[in-house]
Amino acid sequence: MAASPSSAASRRVSRLIGLSVVGAVLTTVLAGCSVEDAFYFGWPRTKPSPQSEQMFDMWIYSAIAALAVGVFVWGLIFWCVIRYRKKGEDLPPQTRYNLPMELLFTVTPFIVIAVLFYYTAIIQSNVTKVDENPDQTIQVTAFKWNWQFQYPSTGSDPNANDVDDVKTTGDSNVIPILVVPTGQNIRFLEDSQDVIHSFWVPDLLFKRDVIPGVTNQFQVTINEPGAYVGRCAELCGTYHSMMNFEVRAVPLADYNTYLQLRVEGATTQDALSAIGQEPYAVTTKPFDTDRQAEQG
Ligand SMILES: [Cu+2]
The missing domain is CATH 2.60.40.420 (Cupredoxins -  blue copper proteins)
Known part of the structure; x- marks a missing residue:
């Protein structure tokens, strides 16, 4: 008996997920990174000065924010790809000019940029600060x-x-x-x-x-x-x-x-x-x- 199209599709999806996991593990292992290294997101492990600690925090929180946005976007992409894959010759309902959605798309990136800009400006001025009387x-x-x-x-x-x-x-x-x-x-x-x-x-x-x-x-x-x-x-x-x-x-x-x-x-x-x-x-x-x- 021939497999139904939907079970073939779900096999393809699970094979794709399996390959992605293997790819991610191989990338980490072959690059010689430990699990702990992975959580530094490419930042050097040493933080010998208070200035470098602040920069490290900035890097980590930026990486977490970027990952959160990334996971959200990837989730939406895969959800659309799977949920709305082609099922027939009929054109699906075409939606446009969704004002609340467009406002959300405009305001959210602005908030992200504003927060990143604020912390970058604060930390940069701390790191480059020159005191009146150094030791x-x-x-x-x-x-x-x-x-x-x-x-x-x-x-x-x-x-x-x-x-x-x-x-x-x-x-x-x-x-x-x-x-x-x-x-x-x-x-x-x-x-x-x-x-x-x-x-x-x-x-x-x-x-x-x-x-x-x-x-x-x-x-x-x-x-x-x-x-x-x-x-x-x-x-x-x-x-x-x-x-x-x-x-x-x-x-x-x-x-x-x-x-x-x-x-x-x-x-x-x-x-x-x-x-x-x-x-x-x-x-x-x-x-x-x-x-x-x-x-x-
Ligand atoms: Cu030189």
Whole structure:
């Protein structure tokens, strides 16, 4: 006995649903994502600063709102496809100019956009806020193709360029390490010696262009001690991709010891070792200039 058209259709629908589930599981597993990763919706797992926590919340709630709208729309699409599939040659009743429906379609997206705009504006102004009196000020200077970090001596004008200012400058063999205290509001003043670079610490979810002749600034508080890789995010020439640095967040007492040792003449590496830190970068390594020699 031949199967009825409706049971064939429902078999097709259930096969489609089965394939979608298998597809979703395979996508997750083959992409190497854990279930927990999936709930970050592509956002990095680290949230070392209050600023990055706010951005994370914004991302999660936006993703949930987008999913809710998506599920609703997909539901309507599939419901229409199944409920109103072609059953004969008669044209179904044609409906148009449904005013309440059209008002709903206009007002609902506007509300969604207004809410997203409101929270984006609030969080963006929090993240980019610069206080009158930061706890620390550090000067960042970018040049082709490395970084210099300058810690103005206590009580001095950050722009004065005092002789006893502590500086760490990267070179081809050593990745510069930017040591910062945790739990402190740090202002970074940025300057470039040549072209436009961009100071980017992916874990902080923050990036700001470093422009010659313009002092850009931003502020961030890092709550979790650790090593965070930093990169130049503005194509600035031949060795742009090698223009890396490392942010090393340490407790305030260690930071003060570090600065004191540096003022007394210790190198970055010696002072880091003295406070129990790895002396060299652990998140990235210098460009291997011997690479071609080894191959030859
Ligand atoms: Cu650069």
